Each structure stands twice: as C-alpha cells, then as structure tokens.
Amino acid sequence: MNVQFKNAKILKTRDDHGFEIVDGELWVKGNEIFYIGDGKDAEHTDCQDPIVWENPIDCEGNLLIPGFKNAHTHTPMTFLRSYADDMPLQDWLTKQVFPKEAQLTKEDVYWLDILGVMEYLTSGITSNFDMYLFPVENAKAFRDCGFRSVQTSGINNFSYSVKEVEEHYLAINEMGELNSFILGFHAEYTTSKEIMQGIGELAHKYKSPVFLHNAETKREVAECKERWGMTPTALTDALDLYRFGGGGYHMVHMEEADFEIMKKRNLFAVTNPCSNLKLASGIAPIKRYLDENIPLAIGTDGPASNNALDFFREMYLMTALAKVREEDASCVPAEEVLYAATAGGAHAMNLTDCDRLAVGKKADLVMIDLNQPNMQPENNLVKNLVYSGSKSNVKLTMVNGQILYKDHQFRIGFDPKEIYDRANAIISRMN
C-alpha cells in the first residue's frame, strides 16, 4: 500500500531530544516513509516504475507522530486484567499470577496477544518488547496482526532451558521483518546463577544485549545483596552479561555504583510508572537518568499489574512522579518524555529504523486528532501530547506501512467480538 498523507502537521525528532513540527505531506511507499515536504518539490510518479497511490488521506491539519514503543510488557497477561488486584506484590505473583499462568496453553497465548495488540493500536503503540512463556507463539500472533514485535526470553528456574532460549532466538530472528528477539531472563530473584551465565554465553555468541527485571522493589535488591553481596545491576555486570549492552525493566531502587555501571555499559532504563505505582514498588530516579545521559524508554508492564496498556497515562506519570520525587516542577520536561516514548524505546529494542518520522525510516506512525478540546489551543503540541493527550486522540495507527487502526475500526484480520469472547472463555476455564 502506498499512502499519501496530505494537509498534515508532521512531528520531526531532533537528536537533542527536541521536536519540530512542519506543515505538509508525508508519503508512504511500501513500508517506508518516502517523502516529507510541502508536496511541490516531490515527483508524483517515476516514469520507469509508476507508483500507484491509494486515495490520499486528508489529515485535516491533524498531527502525525512516530508510533509509541512499548519497551516492556507481558502482553498475554490480558487474561488477568482486574482478576487479582489490591494485593501485596509477592502474594499477587505467587498466589495468583503464577498458578494461573501455569494453566495457559500456547493457543491461549495467541488469542490473548491479539487482544493486547488491539489495545496497543488504540493507544498509538506500534511495537512492543514482550517477555512471556511462549515467545514463538507470541511472535506469530503479533506477526499475524501485522504488528511489529520484539521478544525477549523470560527464562527462570521454573520455565524452559537455555538451549530452548537459543532455539527461540534463532527461530524468531528468522521469522520476518516484523519480528526479532533480544536475549534476557526474568529476574535475579527467580533465576539461578547457572542460567544467568548461560544467557551470558549466548549474548557473547550472538552479540546480543541482555534485558531483565531489575531493582523493581526494595526487597528484591536487599535479598540480592544478602545472596551475592551486591545489587542485581552489579551482579549481572560481574557475570559479564552486558558486553553488547542491554538494560533493565523498572530500575527503581538504584545505588550509586549502579549508575556508573549503566553509563559504562550504555544500559537502558525502561521505566514502568503505572505498574510501579499500582504494585507500590516506588518511583524511579528519572531525573538522575537524564542528568547522567542514561538512555530511557517506557513500558506499560503487563496488563495484570497496570491494568491498562495506555501510553498517554505512562507518559504523564513518568514526568509527574519525577516532579514529586524531586520536589522540582521543572525536571523531566515533556520533550524528554516523548523522546523516551518514541526514539528511546526504538533504540532499546534495536528498532533504529522506526525511531522517528524521516525519509527512509519505516512507516510506523500515528495520527493524533487535534480537533478535540483537550488538544486545544495549539500553544505547544508536544506538551499537549504528554500533559493533556489521551487515547481518544488516536485517529489512525500505521505499522510497517499498513493502516491497522483507523477511526475506531481495527484492520488486523480478526473480529473484535471473537477475541473478547475467547479471552473471557480462557479465564472462565481456569480454577
């Protein structure tokens, strides 16, 4: 599909994490951005190879932005949404989440993923960094929707083997342009040293970054120090897991030496503000990460611990919580939040072709409806997006040049009612 977006405002990302907005047209040829400009200097056809354009889309002055990158999630946990809330984290995990997950089949995961994709599209999310039990089934579900997805291994003491992780790595990285796999494991508190070392060997063999849940709770860090005499960040660095980079999900309870390791290894901090609030885990030191030039990305975490897959809520809380933590209303400006939500996430997920709107980049983009009261007046559209924007402003979501969501209608090849029925049937079946 070749699509011409006309009469648009186009958000362009700068390397200094700022943005500028140009009025004009953005054309998508195949899966790439082919042209951005006023339309006058562009060649509409190529004599050798005429381009067939779909009917142009009149954006009516609305804003095109790069898609949000959900840099940490467990998508199939849609089935546990609002099932076991308002519990202490350890009880929630061991008495509710783990026993229910043990009853999931690979087919369940497939359908639950599609429910998650639908919610992502309504929130302007164009790719996810997913950790779950069956990575290959995960990858297939996202691919079948036309959605871009990066899998990471959630290996721990109770799941599959390091050898199987290698099989997942090879299978998913060969699955096609919408799928990729980055090495990882669940967390220090669920994973033996031998498994962590095994992941490290694979990371060296394949030159892959490594990601894990890290420093989510005070208890996790304290117990790691009791076991190993060091923080999870120091332990994983001592095991030489970060030779090719990587990072951590949550990264809330950090010690001084941890920041030095992150800088030395170029590690990403993937923040999950909603999940950290709901599970009473704490508030991440976002200002410190920015001050230290430690790269940031944003994730929703799974829908059982959030419970929404809503990037506008994450963006608002990322900056609002940082302001409260630092008692400084000037810290963590909206531009840094939007950068983390788009380019930062893309870089963490090794999707550098999807990080911004520019010629030659992949067409992963969102049309934001400005013709709604919460986006007016247009004093500063970046501030509007972060401080007053909402899912209701998402008018169109395009992934890899394909429109997957437009005007509240999904174009992913599945009937929404069937997906809702399947999700309800899966959780109803469990005991």
Ligand SMILES: [Zn+2]
């Ligand atoms: Zn998580």
